[in-house]
Amino acid sequence: xxxxxxxxxxWAKKQPRQPRGVATAExxxxxxxxxxxxxxxxxxxxxxVAVNGHQLSNRTSRNSRTETIIGLLDRxxxxxxxxxxxxxxxxxxxxxxxxxxxxxxxxxxxxxADQLAARIGAAFKSHKTPSRVAEGFLRPGGPKLVIAKPNSxxxxxxxxxxxxxxxxxxxxxxxxxxxxxxxxxxDTVKLKQGxxxxxxNGLRDIxxxxxxxxxxxxxxxxxxxxxxDAADYVLKDFSGTERQSLPNLISDAADAAEAIASxxxxxxxxxxxxxx
Numbered sequence: 001x002x003x004x005x006x007x008x009x010x011w012a013k014k015q016p017r018q019p020r021g022v023a024t025a026e027x028x029x030x031x032x033x034x035x036x037x038x039x040x041x042x043x044x045x046x047x048x049v050a051v052n053g054h055q056l057s058n059r060t061s062r063n064s065r066t067e068t069i070i071g072l073l074d075r076x077x078x079x080x081x082x083x084x085x086x087x088x089x090x091x092x093x094x095x096x097x098x099x100x101x102x103x104x105x106x107x108x109x110x111x112x113a114d115q116l117a118a119r120i121g122a123a124f125k126s127h128k129t130p131s132r133v134a135e136g137f138l139r140p141g142g143p144k145l146v147i148a149k150p151n152s153x154x155x156x157x158x159x160x161x162x163x164x165x166x167x168x169x170x171x172x173x174x175x176x177x178x179x180x181x182x183x184x185x186x187d188t189v190k191l192k193q194g195x196x197x198x199x200x201n202g203l204r205d206i207x208x209x210x211x212x213x214x215x216x217x218x219x220x221x222x223x224x225x226x227x228x229d230a231a232d233y234v235l236k237d238f239s240g241t242e243r244q245s246l247p248n249l250i251s252d253a254a255d256a257a258e259a260i261a262s263x264x265x266x267x268x269x270x271x272x273x274x275x276x
Contacts, residue, residue: 087143087144088143088144088145088146088168088170088174089143089144089145089146089170089174089175089176089260089261090146090148090164090165090168090170090174090175090176091113091116091145091146091147091148091176091178091257091261092109092113092131092147092148092149092150092157092161092164092175092176092177092178093109093110093111093112093113093114093116093147093148093149093178094106094107094109094110094150094154094157094177094178094179094180094202095107095108095109095110095111095149095154096153096154097150097151097152097153101235103237103238104234104235104236104237105180105221105233105234105235105236105237105238106154106180106234106235107180108178108179108180108219108221108249108250108253109177109178109179109180109217109219110149111246111250112178112217112219112250112253112254112257113134113147113148113149113178115250115251115253115254116134116145116147116254116257116258117134117136117147119254119258120134120136120137120138120145120147121136122134122135122136122147124147124149127148127164127167128167129148129150129160129163129164129167130150130151130152130160130163131148131149131150131151131160131163131164132148132149132151133146133147133148133164134146134147134148135147138258138261138262142262143261143262145257145261146164146168146170148160148161148164154201154202155201155202155204155205156205157202157205157206158205158206158207158208158209158210159205159209161175161177161206161209161210162206162209162210165210172210172211172213172214173193173213173214173215174215175210175214175215176214176215176216176217176257176260176261177202177203177206177214177215177216177217178216178217178219178253178257179200179202179203179216179217179218179219180200180219180221180234181198181200181218181219181220181221182198182199182200182221182222182223182224182230182233182234183198183220183223184218184219184220184221184222185220185222186220186221186222186242186249187220187245187248187249188219188220189217189218189219189220189249189252189253189256189272190218190220190272190273191215191216191217191218191256191260191265191268191269191272191273192215192216192218192269193213193214193215193216193265194212194213194214195212195216196212197212199230203216215260215265217253217256217257217260219249219253220249221234221238252272255272256268256272259271259272
């Protein structure tokens with residue numbers, strides 16, 4: 001059927017009316033994703049949803065991976081478990097800081113600390129206690145040694161040593177102090193736990209800070225000859241004759257400290273206090 005459009009001299013063919021509920025071809029194509037009249041706003045919104053959804057998915061995935069990595073690192077982070085603390089020994093070599101004192105009799109404890117650190121392949125590093133500290137195990141699965149040399153002078157050793165005990169959480173009975181001993185002949189090593197300080201200012205200050213119940217590795221340096229003052233004697237280097245056997249003395253004292261950590265004080269005393 002042809003009809004005349006108002007205001008026009010042409011005739012147009014009248015389109016038949018679609019039954020209600022039946023979609024036109026353009027609507028059908030649009031709904032089915034086929035070519036048809038473009039829906040700019042709808043397509044743009046869909047694209048934004050897709051992009052945002054992809055970004056959200058990526059962020060969620062990244063967050064999940066990050067949480068997994070953090071969880072693994074947290075598991076690997078070392079923790080101070082009681083069983084570890086129970087197998088740790090703090091070994092402190094007493095002496096005075098500075099190169100001018102390094103060879104003194106009074107610094108034999110630090111010489112032993114150096115020997116112990118070399119044996120376990122550990123290097124001394126600065127520590128906040130304040131001391132220089134080297135850490136390592138005597139052997140795989142064996143006791144752990146925390147070897148320390150206080151930065152303070154001998155007569156103020158108590159502060160750094162008590163700070164080390166607190167920092168590492170060790171019982172004072174697992175503290176081994178290596179020191180020079182006037183009351184033992186040179187080239188002699190003896191072990192004890194507790195007791196007095198015997199006039200040793202380093203032991204005096206440690207006992208004042210922690211009590212006397214720590215373990216001592218007593219490294220004999222002998223009494224001064226004649227009427228020489230004891231303080232002057234220990235602040236001098238070992239004599240030429242003594243230096244010949246000094247490496248053996250240092251090695252014996254290091255062996256004694258290791259034996260205490262590995263086998264206990266009683267077994268170590270039986271080994272080092274036996275004749276010959």
